[in-house]
Amino acid sequence: MPRTTSARRTVVLCAALALLTAGCTAGGGAGQASDGSKTMTFLTFETPNLDAAYWDAAIARASKAVPGVKIKKLVAPSADRNTYVKQLAASGQLPDIMISVSPDGLAQSGKLAAWPAATLDDYVSPQSNPIGGKIYQLPYNTQPTPLVYYNKTLFRAAGITAAPTTYKDFLADCAALKKKGVNPLVVGGGGKDTWADGFPLIAAVGTDVYAKDPHWLAERRAGKRKFTDATFTSALNKVKKLAGSGYIDRSGLSRDYASTEQAFRDGKGAMYPMGSWFAASADSKKPPFDVGVFAWPGDNGADTVPAYTGGGISVSSSAPDVKLAQKWSAAFMLDKQNLDASVRSDGSLIAVKGYTPPTTMGPVYKATVKIYQDAARRGSVVNAFSVETGDTGLVPGLSDKLWAGTAELIAGRTSAGALARRLDGEWAKDAG
Amino acid sequence: MSATDTALPASATARTRPRGTLLPRLGTFSLFALPGIALYLAFVLVPVVMSFVSSLTDENAMHPVTHFVGLSNYRQLLSDPSFHRSLGNTALLTAAVVVVPNAVGLGVALLLDRGSRLYRMLRTVFFTPVVLSSVVVSVIWQALLTDDGIINKVLRSLGAEHPPGWLSDPSLALGTVTFIMCWQMLGFCVVVHLAGLQGVPAELMEAAELDGAGPVRRFRHITWPMLAPSVTINTVMLLITAFKTYDQVQVLTNGGPGDGTTATVAFTVITTAFTDNRTGYSAAMSLTMLVLIAVVSVVVLRVLQRREVTL
Numbered sequence: 255m256p257r258t259t260s261a262r263r264t265v266v267l268c269a270a271l272a273l274l275t276a277g278c279t280a281g282g283g284a285g286q287a288s289d290g291s292k293t294m295t296f297l298t299f300e301t302p303n304l305d306a307a308y309w310d311a312a313i314a315r316a317s318k319a320v321p322g323v324k325i326k327k328l329v330a331p332s333a334d335r336n337t338y339v340k341q342l343a344a345s346g347q348l349p350d351i352m353i354s355v356s357p358d359g360l361a362q363s364g365k366l367a368a369w370p371a372a373t374l375d376d377y378v379s380p381q382s383n384p385i386g387g388k389i390y391q392l393p394y395n396t397q398p399t400p401l402v403y404y405n406k407t408l409f410r411a412a413g414i415t416a417a418p419t420t421y422k423d424f425l426a427d428c429a430a431l432k433k434k435g436v437n438p439l440v441v442g443g444g445g446k447d448t449w450a451d452g453f454p455l456i457a458a459v460g461t462d463v464y465a466k467d468p469h470w471l472a473e474r475r476a477g478k479r480k481f482t483d484a485t486f487t488s489a490l491n492k493v494k495k496l497a498g499s500g501y502i503d504r505s506g507l508s509r510d511y512a513s514t515e516q517a518f519r520d521g522k523g524a525m526y527p528m529g530s531w532f533a534a535s536a537d538s539k540k541p542p543f544d545v546g547v548f549a550w551p552g553d554n555g556a557d558t559v560p561a562y563t564g565g566g567i568s569v570s571s572s573a574p575d576v577k578l579a580q581k582w583s584a585a586f587m588l589d590k591q592n593l594d595a596s597v598r599s600d601g602s603l604i605a606v607k608g609y610t611p612p613t614t615m616g617p618v619y620k621a622t623v624k625i626y627q628d629a630a631r632r633g634s635v636v637n638a639f640s641v642e643t644g645d646t647g648l649v650p651g652l653s654d655k656l657w658a659g660t661a662e663l664i665a666g667r668t669s670a671g672a673l674a675r676r677l678d679g680e681w682a683k684d685a686g
Numbered sequence: 687m688s689a690t691d692t693a694l695p696a697s698a699t700a701r702t703r704p705r706g707t708l709l710p711r712l713g714t715f716s717l718f719a720l721p722g723i724a725l726y727l728a729f730v731l732v733p734v735v736m737s738f739v740s741s742l743t744d745e746n747a748m749h750p751v752t753h754f755v756g757l758s759n760y761r762q763l764l765s766d767p768s769f770h771r772s773l774g775n776t777a778l779l780t781a782a783v784v785v786v787p788n789a790v791g792l793g794v795a796l797l798l799d800r801g802s803r804l805y806r807m808l809r810t811v812f813f814t815p816v817v818l819s820s821v822v823v824s825v826i827w828q829a830l831l832t833d834d835g836i837i838n839k840v841l842r843s844l845g846a847e848h849p850p851g852w853l854s855d856p857s858l859a860l861g862t863v864t865f866i867m868c869w870q871m872l873g874f875c876v877v878v879h880l881a882g883l884q885g886v887p888a889e890l891m892e893a894a895e896l897d898g899a900g901p902v903r904r905f906r907h908i909t910w911p912m913l914a915p916s917v918t919i920n921t922v923m924l925l926i927t928a929f930k931t932y933d934q935v936q937v938l939t940n941g942g943p944g945d946g947t948t949a950t951v952a953f954t955v956i957t958t959a960f961t962d963n964r965t966g967y968s969a970a971m972s973l974t975m976l977v978l979i980a981v982v983s984v985v986v987l988r989v990l991q992r993r994e995v996t997l
Contacts, residue, residue: 505833508854651962
């Protein structure tokens with residue numbers, strides 16, 4: 255082979271490779287299009303209710319309201335969007351716009367743009383979950399987490415005529431159900447869904463800790479509180495005693511989230527402590543029994559409702575045009591059809607000023623909304639422990655350890671005191 | 687190259703090669719080698735170097751500023767109980783996954799080493815789990831193994847009042863994950879051993895049979911030594927696969943039940959990086975894992991290659 259030809263070939267090949275690798279840009283094609291519009295990536299997630307067609311239509315409506323934006327839709331590969339986004343961020347591919355992604359970690363490291371006050375004026379709770387005093391995720395949706403959904407047929411069979419209003423009544427109902435051979439509480443936590451074992455603890459922290467001290471976690475962050483404090487340990491002990499009395503079916507610890515809901519639907523337990531999103535599921539796919547709902551009661555009858563407000567869109571600080579991205583996102587978030595879809599599919603309590611949910615919503619959703627609104631009127635809505643983010647949230651990574659510890663508590667393999675000590679130790683490690 | 691060159695010793699041909707023929711050859715060679723080298727650099731070497739650099743810092747998603755900390759992350763690993771635990775879990779899982787599918791796979795391969803259509807179909811059946819995604823396999827097994835899953839329903843119907851919590855009992859969960867991995871990798875070992883069995887010369891077996899050697903002696907003195915290369919391939923592949931176990935743990939147990947009872951090194955690396963946000967520390971873990979896999983693989987490879995037979 256002549257030398258010049260081979261050298262030329264080598265050069266051509268190198269150039270081709272250089273072009274090829276230059277084409278592999280991070281982020282996947284965001285930037286300026288030839289018609290002057292800005293192309294931006296939007297990370298979505300799909301569920302049976304929020305399918306590809308839903309997202310495509312919703313994106314088209316927002317793009318019609320805000321011209322000059324071309325959206326490249328991305329879909330999270332699993333329900334765990336937070337981990338996926340961090341992986342994208344680590345490889346320089348953070349989406350320009352993302353929905354229902356926790357801003358924790360991303361905001362502190364400067365990867366997200368704060369929302370301007372003018373945009374937040376449209377929301378009922380504009381200062382939900384601040385990070386460094388700023389808001390990075392639109393607070394469009396409130397989710398009571400948990401309320402207790404119950405099987406009215408099993409309640410009647412055990413001679414229970416009304417939902418309990420005090421913790422003493424609640425324990426008496428559990429005892430009556432157990433005596434009838436009915437598992438009182440359906441709790442999950444298997445497989446990848448370890449978080450699903452946490453609802454009794456979130457509720458107990460709401461009634462025993464946050465009802466007395468709403469800023470307990472902020473004080474824990476400031477070092478003024480410890481998990482080993484008597485109030486928090488008493489909440490842990492409540493969960494341990496429920497399990498120890500046989501009121502939580504331990505076999506649930508091997509069930510993932512979907513199987514846990516199915517277990518309640520199948521009558522494998524009378525009560526199902528779960529987020530308000532179950533209301534939509536109970537109405538749209540009615541189980542073979544009537545579903546009631548009540549707030550987890552406190553010792554003195556105060557039915558505290560733990561809730562989280564957030565869930566909206568966040569915008570990357572490195573989006574091609576942050577202001578335009580925020581304008582488009584605000585339009586997407588306030589679109590009536592989008593909000594209605596969120597209510598129908600997720601049982602959302604929309605926290606947008608002037609919004610009214612579809613009148614066709616079912617009885618479980620309406621009962622859920624009433625419980626929340628009554629608690630809001632009484633001033634007994636508190637943060638949902640471990641769900642809260644930002645300045646008042648747990649340090650990153652601790653929630654996973656909390657749910658692992660809760661599983662041990664329910665299984666009877668650790669004590670409340672030992673778990674509290676472990677959590678304090680992990681806090682010190684993760685906060686470092 | 688001319689025909690006269692072939693008559694000369696290699697050193698002589700090298701000395702008498704006309705000047706100017708090496709560069710064109712290198713040019714042609716690089717044409718073929720460059721894509722592979724570029725891909726290797728882009729997807730292996732550069733990320734490894736980047737990970738190493740990150741492992742020397744306190745990089746954390748929560749902190750906008752990153753500092754150089756030298757070997758501090760590696761020192762911390764030495765006294766980190768959760769890392770030690772995941773290392774222990776990985777060692778146990780790896781030992782079982784290397785030995786069990788290899789041994790059982792050999793037995794199955796010996797049984798399937800026939801030419802009929804039925805046996806060919808059975809080979810396909812055994813190999814099917816290998817081509818399935820680990821996540822799919824794990825989801826299927828999870829449905830079977832939950833406390834109120836199909837397996838426990840069968841056990842209850844047979845009279846077991848309290849069937850085992852395959853995934854919820856800490857003393858069983860790691861064994862369950864290991865069993866599922868062994869089950870999935872069995873088909874791979876069977877196919878490799880079958881390929882090895884095809885390489886055993888029939889005339890050797892016939893000669894041994896004529897000399898009065900029974901099946902056990904024939905296996906011990908002919909088949910087993912001749913299968914050394916396939917044992918080596920299986921062992922190294924299983925070693926690397928088991929050491930990187932993540933998907934199965936993520937889907938089946940999320941590292942639980944409880945605190946890290948089934949967490950492997952790979953699982954701990956991922957959670958440290960993307961849940962705890964401690965990217966630098968996680969990079970140190972992954973580099974440690976890389977070195978461990980490399981060292982163990984090389985040692986095992988050397989030991990096994992020593993006993994390989996060349997005919």
